Amino acid sequence: MMRHLLADDDLSPAEQGELLALAAALKAAPFSQRPLAGPRSVAMIFDKQTLRTQTSFSAGIAELGGHPMVIEGSLAGIGTRESVPDVARVVGRQAAAIVWRTDAQQRLEEMAQHAGVPVVNALSDDYHPCQLLADLLTVSEHKGQLAGLSVAFLGDGACNMGSSWLLAGATAGMHVRIAAPQHFQPDQGVTDRARKIATTTGGSVAVDDDPVTAVRDADVVVTDTWVSMGKEAEVEQRLATLAPYRLGAELFAHAKDDAIAMHCLPAYRGTEIDAEVLDGPRSVVWDEAENRRHVQKAVLVWLLGAAG
Numbered sequence: 001m002m003r004h005l006l007a008d009d010d011l012s013p014a015e016q017g018e019l020l021a022l023a024a025a026l027k028a029a030p031f032s033q034r035p036l037a038g039p040r041s042v043a044m045i046f047d048k049q050t051l052r053t054q055t056s057f058s059a060g061i062a063e064l065g066g067h068p069m070v071i072e073g074s075l076a077g078i079g080t081r082e083s084v085p086d087v088a089r090v091v092g093r094q095a096a097a098i099v100w101r102t103d104a105q106q107r108l109e110e111m112a113q114h115a116g117v118p119v120v121n122a123l124s125d126d127y128h129p130c131q132l133l134a135d136l137l138t139v140s141e142h143k144g145q146l147a148g149l150s151v152a153f154l155g156d157g158a159c160n161m162g163s164s165w166l167l168a169g170a171t172a173g174m175h176v177r178i179a180a181p182q183h184f185q186p187d188q189g190v191t192d193r194a195r196k197i198a199t200t201t202g203g204s205v206a207v208d209d210d211p212v213t214a215v216r217d218a219d220v221v222v223t224d225t226w227v228s229m230g231k232e233a234e235v236e237q238r239l240a241t242l243a244p245y246r247l248g249a250e251l252f253a254h255a256k257d258d259a260i261a262m263h264c265l266p267a268y269r270g271t272e273i274d275a276e277v278l279d280g281p282r283s284v285v286w287d288e289a290e291n292r293r294h295v296q297k298a299v300l301v302w303l304l305g306a307a308g
């Protein structure tokens with residue numbers, strides 16, 4: 001059956017575990033799987049800026065024996081010059097899979113419906129599932145487990161990373177606590193989905209406005225930019241409202257002594273996170289960036305296997 005990765009909860013707890021194990025195996029032996037040998041092409045379409053996604057997918061696709069085909073969204077004009085279904089049909093005839101960074105989640109769903117090949121969400125306004133797999137691999141490397149750990153996510157809880165932490169963290173059996181002011185709390189529907197998943201995995205979900213409550217005794221403390229791509233017009237209001245959620249040494253001190261600090265990058269030192277935390281000994285941000293490549297290779301191997 002054709003599978004896609006559009007949102008974190010497209011993966012069951014067992015599938016998420018399988019993918020993370022495959023990613024760890026590919027990290028240990030990077031050239032052990034060559035499903036794209038030929039080379040077959042994987043299309044990467046970017047409607048938003050990118051550094052980690054383009055480099056990690058390009059390197060990963062090459063390591064799988066394939067050819068990374070980069071398509072600049074503004075040249076293709078998806079949804080303006082031609083419709084999403086027409087683009088899907090055309091690109092799906094050239095590429096073995098389609099990786100797309102875009103805004104509305106519904107565009108990805110439409111692409112998946114018409115492409116005839118697996119589609120991977122490389123960040124949308126709603127979710128960032130590739131980043132979450134990288135983050136979970138990073139946590140398991142540093143902590144030796146996922147289930148039962150507590151993770152605090154601070155700041156813009158309504159952004160893609162907040163939603164993805166809720167869903168993927170709950171799927172992994174973690175205790176996910178979001179600390180965000182009222183207008184930056186996650187969508188209720190996403191929180192409800194995460195809570196339902198947590199009942200099956202032993203995890204839990206909490207949303208609150210107090211950063212200290214969320215960080216207290218946490219194993220993992222996560223933040224993200226306060227101005228996600230597409231929200232640039234709101235910069236002043238966001239910086240003012242989110243100021244109490246900055247991850248500085250004082251706030252981080254409420255977490256466990258061996259807690260790790262995470263950030264998907266790009267980071268703004270002195271805004272959502274202080275340099276002494278981001279560049280400090282308990283920061284794992286560069287591991288997260290590297291692990292994008294390993295988990296995305298696992299996603300492609302797995303999706304191509306499912307597609308036959």
Ligand code: NVA
Pocket residue numbers: 123159160161224225227228229264265266
């Ligand atoms: N929330 C951020 C993540 C960047 C990787 C954004 O959407 O811009």
